[in-house]
Amino acid sequence: MRTLEEIFPPFGLRITCGPLELRCVRESDAPIATDLAARGIYEPAELPFLRRWAEAAEHELALNTAQFYWRTFADFRPDDWHLIFLASHEGTPVGVQDVSAKDFIHVRSIITGSWLSREHQGKGIGTLMRQAVCALGFDELGAEEMISGYMVGNAASAAVSRKVGYEPNGQIRGLHPDGDRVRVEQRVRLLPHNFIRAPWPVEVEGAGPFREFIGI
């Protein structure tokens, strides 16, 4: 009988870098991520996301998270994929790192986003998470660029991008989720030769089957 990792290779992906572990989520991780988000990610006035998803009541957040995971697994396609990693630091779950790409075989561009529960912020973990997925992208998948973005004013996210070697890549203006003002997103891009790596080696388990799964 086949294992779930053989059927769906993202489940076999695990990245380690010093004290950090990134493991692709299973449905059983939804309550863990819900608990981390419910502890608070930001001050409401500082909304760093395109939607106020993390401010839902906890029972609603739990269902939304589980349904988001199921949708992401179900919608996964080689030409349009999305990985959700649960990040743990020294064995303790701390946050989530998203990695996605469209038409990757040709475009070779990967988009990332992340968040940490507030109690785990400001300790260098977000920088390490980004460095770990950039290593996955460049070294294991052959990405030619890594793309990210943050709302202008998000100093922590801006600092992570700068520390990892990203460069400004234009701004996008849109309506703030509250519907009453503009939000400005700063896009950033990292090219392989500018990548500032983590002080620890990055090890990736399950990269071979994943590469095959997405057609590399």
Ligand SMILES: CC(C)(COP(=O)(O)OP(=O)(O)OC[C@H]1O[C@@H](n2cnc3c(N)ncnc32)[C@H](O)[C@@H]1OP(=O)(O)O)[C@@H](O)C(=O)NCCC(=O)NCCS
């Ligand atoms: C953005 C985020 C992922 C960064 O992770 P983190 O672990 O907190 O960041 P790090 O500890 O790795 O810090 C990286 C740099 O940012 C700086 N930094 C952190 N918080 C800061 C703040 N509020 N103001 C200014 N600089 C800040 C740190 O000093 C550090 O630089 P240094 O090492 O040169 O001192 C995390 O803060 C977070 O989850 N924030 C809320 C959600 C969010 O904004 N997600 C990103 C959406 S685009």
